[in-house]
Amino acid sequence: MERTAGGRRGRLSRKGGCVTSPVERALAGVKVVEFASYAAGPHIGKMLANYGACVVHVESRRRPDGFRLEYPPFKDGEPGVDRGGCFAYFNDSKYGVTLDLKNDAGVSLARRLALWSDVVIENMRPGVMDRLGLGYHALSAQKPAIVMLSSCNMGQTGPRANTPGFGSLLSAQAGFCGLTGSPDGPPMLLYGPYIDFVASTMGAAAVLAALVRRRETGLGAWIDVSQYETGLHFVAPQLLDYHVGGRIAERSGNDDPRAVPHGAYRCRGDEWVALSCWSDDEFARLCAAVGRPELAQDARFASSDARRRHLAEFEPSLAAWCAARGSDDAARSLQDAGVHAYRVNAVDDLFRDPALVDRGSWRVRRHPVMGEQTCAFPAFDLSGTPGDVTAPAPRLGEHNDVVFREFLGLTGEEYADCAAKGAFD
Numbered sequence: 001m002e003r004t005a006g007g008r009r010g011r012l013s014r015k016g017g018c019v020t021s022p023v024e025r026a027l028a029g030v031k032v033v034e035f036a037s038y039a040a041g042p043h044i045g046k047m048l049a050n051y052g053a054c055v056v057h058v059e060s061r062r063r064p065d066g067f068r069l070e071y072p073p074f075k076d077g078e079p080g081v082d083r084g085g086c087f088a089y090f091n092d093s094k095y096g097v098t099l100d101l102k103n104d105a106g107v108s109l110a111r112r113l114a115l116w117s118d119v120v121i122e123n124m125r126p127g128v129m130d131r132l133g134l135g136y137h138a139l140s141a142q143k144p145a146i147v148m149l150s151s152c153n154m155g156q157t158g159p160r161a162n163t164p165g166f167g168s169l170l171s172a173q174a175g176f177c178g179l180t181g182s183p184d185g186p187p188m189l190l191y192g193p194y195i196d197f198v199a200s201t202m203g204a205a206a207v208l209a210a211l212v213r214r215r216e217t218g219l220g221a222w223i224d225v226s227q228y229e230t231g232l233h234f235v236a237p238q239l240l241d242y243h244v245g246g247r248i249a250e251r252s253g254n255d256d257p258r259a260v261p262h263g264a265y266r267c268r269g270d271e272w273v274a275l276s277c278w279s280d281d282e283f284a285r286l287c288a289a290v291g292r293p294e295l296a297q298d299a300r301f302a303s304s305d306a307r308r309r310h311l312a313e314f315e316p317s318l319a320a321w322c323a324a325r326g327s328d329d330a331a332r333s334l335q336d337a338g339v340h341a342y343r344v345n346a347v348d349d350l351f352r353d354p355a356l357v358d359r360g361s362w363r364v365r366r367h368p369v370m371g372e373q374t375c376a377f378p379a380f381d382l383s384g385t386p387g388d389v390t391a392p393a394p395r396l397g398e399h400n401d402v403v404f405r406e407f408l409g410l411t412g413e414e415y416a417d418c419a420a421k422g423a424f425d
C-alpha cells in the first residue's frame with residue numbers, strides 16, 4: 001500500500017495494531033470504533049482516520065451499511081456490497097469488521113471492541129445502544145475515559161427524538177429549503193444530504209474537544225449531536241433578522257440582500273459565470289469591463305437599491321458580453337477588472353481545476369474490487385502532520401481477523417468459537 005503527498009512517496013506500516021504512515025499524523029494513537037452507517041456518523045470517522053486515528057467501522061453481513069447497496073453510484077452500474085461509491089467515499093482509511101448485534105456473542109465482542117477504543121461513534125436511534133449494553137453509561141462505568149458521540153436526527157432527548165429521517169428532509173425542517181428557489185416557485189430540496197456534512201463537521205470538532213478535555217482531566221464525555229440543530233447555525237442571519245426585526249426571510253432566487261447584480265450568466269455554449277458586485281465602486285468596474293462605463297454614472301444604477309429596482313435594464317448588456325466569450329475568459333476578465341467572478345464548474349471540470357490539481361486535492365487509490373479510484377484529499381493541511389487517504393474503503397468484513405485477533409487479542413480457538421456462534425454474521 002503506498003501513499004503520495006506533496007510529491008513524496010512512502011510506505012505505510014503497522015505499528016501498535018494500526019496503520020501508520022512514515023510521517024507522524026496528528027491523531028496517531030487514537031482508537032475509534034463506529035457503530036454507524038450512511039453519512040453522518042461515518043464521515044466523522046473518515047475525518048479522524050484521514051489525520052491518523054485508527055478507525056474500525058462495524059456493520060453486519062445480515063444488514064450491511066446502507067451505502068453499500070442502497071445508493072448509487074456503483075462500479076459499472078452494478079450494485080454489490082463492495083461496489084458502492086458512496087460507501088467508498090465515507091469509509092476510506094478505515095478497518096472494516098462485521099458483527100451481528102442480535103447475537104449474544106456478537107454483542108459481547110462489540111463491547112470488548114468499544115472498551116478497547118478511545119472514541120465510540122454511533123448513529124442508531126436513541127436507546128438502541130443502551131438496550132445492547134453499549135450505551136455511554138454502561139461503557140463509562142468500566143472505562144471513565146471513553147468518549148462517545150451519538151448522532152441522530154433530533155438528538156437523544158425531546159418529543160421527536162425517535163423520528164426517522166434523512167439529510168435532505170432535515171434540510172427542509174431546518175429552514176434551508178424554504179429559502180431556496182425562485183420567489184414565485186416552490187421550496188427546493190438541496191442537493192444531497194447537506195445537513196449530514198454540517199453535522200459531521202461539528203461532530204468531529206466535538207470529538208477533538210472531548211479528547212483535549214480527557215487529556216486534561218482523564219475523563220471522557222458523551223456528545224449528543226442533533227443533526228437538525230446543527231443545521232440551524234447555517235441560517236443564523238435569517239434567525240437573527242426575525243428575532244430582532246420580525247422579518248421572515250423568503251425565497252429570492254439568486255438575489256442577495258447586498259450584492260447587485262448577484263447571479264449566474266450564460267457564456268458561450270453551455271458555460272456559465274457567477275458574479276457579484278458588493279459596492280458602487282465594484283459595479284463601476286463591472287460596467288467598464290463589459291464596455292458600458294457610462295452606466296456607472298446613470299442614476300438608475302447609482303446605489304444597490306437603485307440597481308435592484310432597475311436590474312432588468314442592465315442585465316441585457318451583461319448577458320450579451322458574457323454570451324460572446326467562454327466562462328474562463330469571462331471570469332478572468334472580470335477578476336482582472338476587480339469584480340468577484342468565477343466560472344460555474346460542472347463535476348468533470350473539478351478534476352481539471354488548476355487550483356485543485358496544484359494543491360494535490362485529487363489522489364488515486366486502488367480498490368480491490370472497483371479498481372483505481374480518484375479520492376478527494378482532506379481539505380486542509382497540517383504542517384508536519386498532513387492528512388492522508390491511507391487505504392480504500394474496506395470490503396465487507398475485510399479486517400475481522402486483524403481487528404479481533406491482533407487488536408483484541410483473541411486466540412485462534414476463541415476466534416473460531418465466536419465464528420461458530422454466528423458473531424461475525
